[in-house]
Amino acid sequence: MSPADAPKPSPRKKTARETTAPGPRTLAIDIGGTGLKALVLGPDGRSLTERQRVATPRPATPQAVMGALTKLIKPLGAFDRVSVGFPGVVEEGVTKTAHNLHKGWVGFQLAEELTKATGRPVRVLNDAGVQGFGIIEGRGVEMVLTLGTGMGCALYVDGKYVPNLELAHHPFRHGKTYEEYVGSAALKRVGQKKWNKHVQRVLEQIQPIWNPRKIYVGGGNAKLLDIPLPGNVQLTENVAGLLGGFALWKDEPRPR
Incomplete structure (x- = not known):
């Protein structure tokens, strides 16, 4: 049989990722005290790639983290813009605090440096703030708490983000801050059972002060919770x- 007479292979069915409507692709990066994560989102906000993760380098200097991010995002393919969640206060793309990384992050031009590295526009926000945008309903007062290396917090009023609320570093009990009470170091120090009680006390404290309609609890250690949670x-x-x-x-x- 000649090549011309050979049966033609049937067209391969396109996957959901390949049939996504045209539009900008967003590279989403989450910088954490323990891990660096990234994936690419399509124009509908859904993931186009699998999540990539590497351990946060130690010491977590800006130069070390930037180098790790360059390797992390390489397999993810093309993207048109970049969003970054950062564990600290961020003002106009400049990181102001980074309690669980390195003092070199104070005053670091993260958005500018990532723009140079990727050739794409970059927007940076506190990591808990970014997480909230992925889950909030946009009604009333909503709060996000993230339980990981430290404790992240974000507040929203009718879907609008209240920037740079660092509840983690506010004094809480026995001379300890919220973060010292429920962060990873506390979990390691007191054990999972007692740590759960600590988280329960934090939730009980937040309710009558902020009166949130909903509290969303996430972060890497949230999976360890085994306490009864309030309805909100x-x-x-x-x-x-x-x-x-x-x-x-x-x-x-949106492009027309």
Whole structure:
């Protein structure tokens, strides 16, 4: 049989990722005290790639983290813009605090440096703030708590983010801050059972002060919770910290 007479292979059925409507692809990055994560989101805000993760380098200097991010995002393919969740206060793309990374992050031009590294526009927000955009309903007062290396916190009023609320570093009990009470170091020090009680006390303290309609609890250690949760408290998937990156560009006009 000649090549011309050979049966033609049937067309391969396209996957959901390949049939995504055209539009900007968003590289979402989550910088954490323990891990660095990234994936690419399509124009509908859904993931187009599998999540990539590497351990946060130690010491977690800006140079070390930037180098690790370059390797992390390489397998993810093309993207048009970048969203970053960062564990600290961020103002106009500049990181102001980074309690669980390295003092070199104070005053670091993260958005500018990532723009140079990727050749794409970059927007940066506190990591709990980004996570909230992936899960909030946009009604009333909503709060996000993330339980990981430290404790992240974000507050929203009718879907609008209140920036740079660092509840983690506010004094809580026995001379310890919220973060010292429920962060990873506390979990390791007191054990899972007692740590759960600590988290329960934090939730009880937050309710009468902030009176949130909903509290979303996420982060890497949220899976260890085995306490009864109040009706307005909801556990969330950790991937929300990446999926919320799409919302950082919601004011960007869609291509026509």
